[in-house]
Amino acid sequence: MTAASAVTGEYARQHLIDPEVCIRCNTCEATCPINAITHDSRNYIVRFDVCNSCGLCIAPCPTGAIDNWRNVPKATPYTPDEQLAWDALPANIELDVVPGEGVPSEVRALTEAATAGQGGPASPPWSASHPCVNLYSIAKPAIATVTGNYRLTGESASADIRHIVLDFGTLAFPVLEGQTLGIIPAGQQDDGRPHGVRLYSVASPRDGERPGHNNVALTIKRVMEDHAGQPVRGVGSNYMCDRAVGDKVSVVGPYGASYLMPNHAGASIMMICTGTGSAPMRAMTERRRRRMALNEGGKLMLFFGARRQDELPYFGPLMKLPKDFIDINLAFSRETGQAKTYVQDLIRARGDDVARLLQDDDCYIYLCGLKDMEAGVLEAFRDVCAGHGLDWDAVKPELLARSRLHIETY
Amino acid sequence: MSIDYNQTIPNNVDLATDRSLQRALEQWQPGFIDWWRELGPVGSQGHEVYLRTAVSVDPGGWAHFDYVKMPEYRWGIFLNPPAADPKIHFGEHKGQPVWNEVPGEHRANLRRIIVAQGDTEPASVEQQRHLGLTAPSQYDLRNLYQVNVEEGRHLWAMVYLLHRHFGRDGREEADAMLHRHAGDPNNPRILGAFNEKTPDWLSLYMFTYFTDRDGKFQLSALAESGFDPLARTTKFMLTEEAHHMFVGESGVSRTIQRTCEVMKASGVDAADKLRALGVIDLETIQRYLNFHYSVTIDLFGADQSSNAATFYSAGLKGRYGETKLDDDHVLKDATYPILEVANGRIAEKQVSALSSINERLRDDYIRDSVAGVERWNRVIEKSGIPFRLQVPHKAFNRKIGSFAAARVSPDGRIVSEAEWNAGVGNWLPSDEDRAFVASLMGRVVEPGKFANWIAPPAVGINRQPASFEYVRFG
Numbered sequence: 006m007t008a009a010s011a012v013t014g015e016y017a018r019q020h021l022i023d024p025e026v027c028i029r030c031n032t033c034e035a036t037c038p039i040n041a042i043t044h045d046s047r048n049y050i051v052r053f054d055v056c057n058s059c060g061l062c063i064a065p066c067p068t069g070a071i072d073n074w075r076n077v078p079k080a081t082p083y084t085p086d087e088q089l090a091w092d093a094l095p096a097n098i099e100l101d102v103v104p105g106e107g108v109p110s111e112v113r114a115l116t117e118a119a120t121a122g123q124g125g126p127a128s129p130p131w132s133a134s135h136p137c138v139n140l141y142s143i144a145k146p147a148i149a150t151v152t153g154n155y156r157l158t159g160e161s162a163s164a165d166i167r168h169i170v171l172d173f174g175t176l177a178f179p180v181l182e183g184q185t186l187g188i189i190p191a192g193q194q195d196d197g198r199p200h201g202v203r204l205y206s207v208a209s210p211r212d213g214e215r216p217g218h219n220n221v222a223l224t225i226k227r228v229m230e231d232h233a234g235q236p237v238r239g240v241g242s243n244y245m246c247d248r249a250v251g252d253k254v255s256v257v258g259p260y261g262a263s264y265l266m267p268n269h270a271g272a273s274i275m276m277i278c279t280g281t282g283s284a285p286m287r288a289m290t291e292r293r294r295r296r297m298a299l300n301e302g303g304k305l306m307l308f309f310g311a312r313r314q315d316e317l318p319y320f321g322p323l324m325k326l327p328k329d330f331i332d333i334n335l336a337f338s339r340e341t342g343q344a345k346t347y348v349q350d351l352i353r354a355r356g357d358d359v360a361r362l363l364q365d366d367d368c369y370i371y372l373c374g375l376k377d378m379e380a381g382v383l384e385a386f387r388d389v390c391a392g393h394g395l396d397w398d399a400v401k402p403e404l405l406a407r408s409r410l411h412i413e414t415y
Numbered sequence: 416m417s418i419d420y421n422q423t424i425p426n427n428v429d430l431a432t433d434r435s436l437q438r439a440l441e442q443w444q445p446g447f448i449d450w451w452r453e454l455g456p457v458g459s460q461g462h463e464v465y466l467r468t469a470v471s472v473d474p475g476g477w478a479h480f481d482y483v484k485m486p487e488y489r490w491g492i493f494l495n496p497p498a499a500d501p502k503i504h505f506g507e508h509k510g511q512p513v514w515n516e517v518p519g520e521h522r523a524n525l526r527r528i529i530v531a532q533g534d535t536e537p538a539s540v541e542q543q544r545h546l547g548l549t550a551p552s553q554y555d556l557r558n559l560y561q562v563n564v565e566e567g568r569h570l571w572a573m574v575y576l577l578h579r580h581f582g583r584d585g586r587e588e589a590d591a592m593l594h595r596h597a598g599d600p601n602n603p604r605i606l607g608a609f610n611e612k613t614p615d616w617l618s619l620y621m622f623t624y625f626t627d628r629d630g631k632f633q634l635s636a637l638a639e640s641g642f643d644p645l646a647r648t649t650k651f652m653l654t655e656e657a658h659h660m661f662v663g664e665s666g667v668s669r670t671i672q673r674t675c676e677v678m679k680a681s682g683v684d685a686a687d688k689l690r691a692l693g694v695i696d697l698e699t700i701q702r703y704l705n706f707h708y709s710v711t712i713d714l715f716g717a718d719q720s721s722n723a724a725t726f727y728s729a730g731l732k733g734r735y736g737e738t739k740l741d742d743d744h745v746l747k748d749a750t751y752p753i754l755e756v757a758n759g760r761i762a763e764k765q766v767s768a769l770s771s772i773n774e775r776l777r778d779d780y781i782r783d784s785v786a787g788v789e790r791w792n793r794v795i796e797k798s799g800i801p802f803r804l805q806v807p808h809k810a811f812n813r814k815i816g817s818f819a820a821a822r823v824s825p826d827g828r829i830v831s832e833a834e835w836n837a838g839v840g841n842w843l844p845s846d847e848d849r850a851f852v853a854s855l856m857g858r859v860v861e862p863g864k865f866a867n868w869i870a871p872p873a874v875g876i877n878r879q880p881a882s883f884e885y886v887r888f889g
Contacts (some may be wrong), residue, residue: 025793026873028664029659029786030631046786064478067658068665069874092793293694398475 018128018406019077020051020058024091026070033062033071043085050088053077060402073107076128091268112187112260119413120263128408129262130369132269134211136262137179143202146189146255149173151248152220159315163248165227166209166281166318167246172220178223178256180207181287183265183371183411186258190244202257203241206373206413208284210292224284224318254363264411265370266292270301273368275359277348277382279310282313282374283318285413289371290331297330306355306362310378312339332358349385359386360393363400370404372412379414425470425491428575439578443589447570450593451486455540456563459485459642461889464560465876467658469493469568472651480877482887488564490571494647503641504731505737505744510563517580519868521729523644526581530588531605532633533573533825534595534647536566538609541597546619551854551866555616557600557876557885558662562623565655572648586652607814608710615852616869617670617695621707624663625784629714631656632735632780639733663795664787665872670695672870675798684800688788690851693873695801697795699852702844704804705825708784708811715777718753718816723772734772735779753777754810756821759829779811812843860888 022042024064027049034042041055049070062071073318077083083095086128103376120127129136141147153170180186187202195353208214209222227246228239257287266274266289274293276286286307293305311317314337323333334355336346350357362368363386372382387397404410420430420437429437452460463484469477472493483489501513517525540563550556570592577585595602603610608629613622634656637649674694678684686696718722726732726747727746734740742749749768754761766774787805792803808827810818822835825842844852855868864880865871871881 023873026665027663027792028657030660031784032654035654044714061474064472064877067661069876069878072878274438 008200010132017077017079017082017286018074019053019082020056021073021075021083021088021094022051023051023073023094024048024115025093026068026191028068028070030067032067036062036065040265045089048089048091050085052085053082058402058406059170060386068217068313080161112202112204112258115229115415116260119415121363127219127263127405127411129265130267130272130408132267132272133265133396134268136181136183136184136259136265138260138262139258140178140352141257143257146257147173147176147178148253149176149178149256151250151252151254153214153222154246154248154250157224157318160341162315164280164312165246166316167225167227168246169223169225169245169319170209170214171256172218173256174219176219176367178210178219178221178259180259181211182292182380183263183285184259184358186221186256187260188241188245189255189257190241192244192256198212200240203245204260205245205289206281206284210288210295212295216295222287224281224287226281239296244271264373264413266371267367267369268323271303271367273304273306273362273365275306275362275368275370277307277308277352277370277374279348279374279378280316282320282372282378283309285371287319293328294330303367304362306334306358307331308334308336308348308351310336310338310346310374312335334361335345352382352385353388356389356392359389361393363390363395363404366407366409368409370410372410372414374414376414379412419707423489424571425468425489427472427491428492428494428579429802430492433579434475436575436579438845439586440575443574443578443586446590446593447490448486449569450537451540451567454537454544454596455567456485456560457544459547459560462560463887463889464535465557465879465883465885466561466564467877469651469655472496477651477654478866478877484889485560485564486658490568492571492575493651494644495650497643497647501643503730505598505639506641506728506732507745508641511641512648513641514862515573515643516882518640521642521731522581523725524729524731525645526577526585526588528637528726529573529576529581529645530592533570533577533592535609535630536570536573537592537625538595538597538604539613540566541604542609542611542613542622543619545761546613546616549616549858550860551616551856551869552859552864552871552876553862553885554865554872554881554883555666556860558666559619560886561663562627562659565658568655569652572652576644576648583678606714611710614849616666617700617703617852618707620663620666620670621703622663624667624787625704625707625711626714627656627659627663628780628784629711631660632715632776632783635735636732636737636776641730649764664790666869667700668791668794668867669870669872671697671700671794671804672798673868674700675795675800676870678800692774693855695852695855695868697800698841699844699848700844701804702848703852704788705807705811706843708806710814712777712780712809713813713815715780716773716815718774718777719766720773721770724767724769727769727772732772735776746850755815755817756810756829761808761823761827761829777809781806807842827884860886868884 028047039055041052070278073094149171152172155168157168158164158166185204185206187203187204190200200375204226205223207221208224214222225242225245228242231237274289278286334349334351336351338345338347372379390397390400424430450779463482466483468479468489469491470479472495503509503511503513546559547556574589575591595604597604598610609624611618634649634653638646640646674697677692677694681692683689686698716743744770750765751768751771752763753761753766753771753774788804788806795802806821808823810823811825813819822832824828824830826836862884875881875883
């Protein structure tokens with residue numbers, strides 16, 4: 006692979022070394038198998054036109070200085086001379102910033118945490134549509150009307166997951182599948198400051214929850230305990246789950262220029278999610294369902310985990326989709342009378358098909374759900390690779406370089 | 416006792432099938448573990464530490480992170496893969512194939528070189544054994560233990576060479592390395608700097624910055640050796656040595672950063688007032704630097720050395736970056752500039768390049784050291800504080816070589832005994848300085864918390880956050 010193929014769209018991810026952290030030990034230069042790293046008496050640098058993002062230099066670096074990436078315009082990456090003169094790394098170019106309006110810092114922090122597994126926000130697939138981002142700020146939010154609020158989980162299920170529809174009336178709020186929007190809950194925190202932004206993935210396709218309508222759907226779980234099981238009443242989720250039809254809510258965004266679906270004919274999508282991590286998967290699936298008649302080709306493969314069947318959002322509609330349209334694999338970890346099954350178990354069980362899709366340059370892979378799932382899924386990929394004569398340590402950088410692996414976990 | 420070799424001693428030297436090597440190591444290994452328990456890190460035996468273990472030499476295998484109890488650390492034996500058709504590239508044997516076994520005529524010298532290198536590895540573990548009790552954070556404690564276990568592995572690497580290639584006297588030398596002890600007046604370590612105390616964490620950072628860097632340059636010179644097992648062993652050790660220098664460079668840098676933060680926030684710059692605020696004044700840091708730098712450059716040996724010339728001509732020990740140097744790599748008629756005291760002044764003179772191999776390595780070391788000091792200065796500059804750290808003159812505070820008899824100030828002037836005595840309190844750490852630094856050394860064990868005198872690191876280990884639980888105390 007050459008560096009040129011690591012580039013998608015107008016932007017590329019450039020591998021850089023942090024001169025403030027680097028101690029010039031030469032380990033990276035000695036490790037690089039293709040001599041992409043060089044140095045002068047001041048800095049160690051990576052040559053953009055040589056580096057193939059193989060990642061072999063990352064683990065041996067004693068300092069972590071090696072593990073830095075910046076979005077750069079494809080035509081004008083940082084030159085070796087520029088890098089050699091640096092005292093510090095330049096700021097990253099946020100791909101989803103509209104000049105004159107900053108993304109709220111809390112949104113940026115959430116995005117960074119969610120995408121840490123892939124080394125920060127990546128480039129979108131080459132055939133992704135151009136997203137609109139950051140049209141509405143905290144100072145000037147869009148006001149939407151709640152036009153639907155349905156419980157998706159069974160009445161007996163402990164989890165209260167809801168499908169909430171927001172209508173923007175005559176206000177433009179264009180979204181793509183995989184993007185997120187922010188809700189500002191009404192009211193104040195204990196210290197009198199306004200509540201911060203809560204991010205939710207859009208669960209409806211770009212032409213609206215109802216085609217031709219200016220609305221979006223969200224999948225929201227009412228949070229009553231934290232990850233450790235301690236009772237915590239989630240401010241944003243309870244606010245949204247309690248909205249009645251006709252209520253107004255303040256919305257900011259949209260955000261995200263990376264976790265977007267491919268649009269080219271023949272593109273396949275592997276979707277791996279748990280719980281409300283299904284929102285972007287529902288959006289992508291619904292987009293493809295509405296275009297089924299066009300026979301554009303490409304497979305959809307879904308790995309979807311929940312504790313029990315009645316806690317699995319969209320279970321009913323999902324089951325009605327044709328088998329030749331989407332390959333559905335459901336994992337239940339707490340179903341009475343069944344062995345605990347996790348998405349990673351199903352990925353291993355479907356190893357032949359997963360290995361085929363990992364090697365298919367037209368297949369794009371999306372993970373969304375709890376952080377716990379991420380490590381297990383990546384381990385499952387490693388095992389599947391090992392069982393099929395592939396090396397995950399070589400496959401993963403290739404996937405990232407081609408923008409074929411997208412991770413959002415929280 | 417029986418050992419499952421590939422499990423307990425990760426290796427790429429085919430240990431599982433080499434019966435005589437197994438027997439030698441089976442004898443030596445219990446002694447090593449006893450030595451570790453007795454003179455390794457104090458009070459650490461039950462801790463689970465987030466350590467890097469090398470399990471193979473490829474980039475994916477030598478940085479394997481997990482929690483480990485240190486006595487159970489898997490000290491491995493690794494040689495870098497051999498080059499295709501390797502040749503000796505300097506000295507009288509230049510162009511000939513490398514040696515895979517020890518040539519009889521070089522046996523004594525090679526053993527001496529390996530023992531001198533090997534002796535430093537357990538020495539530094541001994542010097543640092545009490546520091547775990549005063550670590551400024553879990554992160555730093557983990558880094559100390561990583562340095563300690565890798566020094567232990569470096570000892571294994573040298574012991575492997577002695578056992579595999581030097582027969583009975585090799586085994587005796589390997590045993591002796593467990594019997595000499597740092598600072599033991601009856602049976603000290605071979606080199607002076609390795610008998611000094613490392614009493615506090617600023618000393619540790621200075622030691623790992625300056626003295627482990629000596630290790631880097633010695634290993635680099637040995638990595639050029641015509642004795643291929645030595646060259647390949649030391650090449651692999653260099654990758655680990657980088658972490659040790661990182662601990663030093665970032666440790667001093669974080670100490671400086673914290674001092675500068677307090678200077679800016681308080682508007683105070685007088686040393687005594689800064690000390691009252693619980694940080695180490697930059698002047699004291701400069702004095703520590705002067706000490707560790709001058710003690711360390713003595714480790715390169717006399718500026719003119721017939722032994723060094725012999726080692727070079729025989730193809731046993733090359734120069735730093737030998738293959739990248741543009742000369743004949745034999746140096747019969749070449750000259751090299753060294754400094755000497757003449758007529759009460761320090762002057763340069765040209766001498767045989769062969770006999771000044773040590774001095775050349777010292778000069779390479781100095782260039783590398785100065786570059787890091789400049790990075791420390793950038794931290795000070797960024798804070799807008801008008802102070803610069805600098806390394807002292809090469810002739811300052813030397814105990815070995817042509818300056819051993821001279822009194823030289825840090826700025827390179829020959830001074831009288833009276834002037835030396837008047838100035839030394841500003842040039843080298845006083846007992847009072849050391850007592851003050853020692854007074855700051857309190858133990859911080861909560862994840863993510865750091866002692867007041869040091870800033871947190873910019874990035875954690877292996878992409879973990881600074882607040883990660885790097886040590887589970889047992």
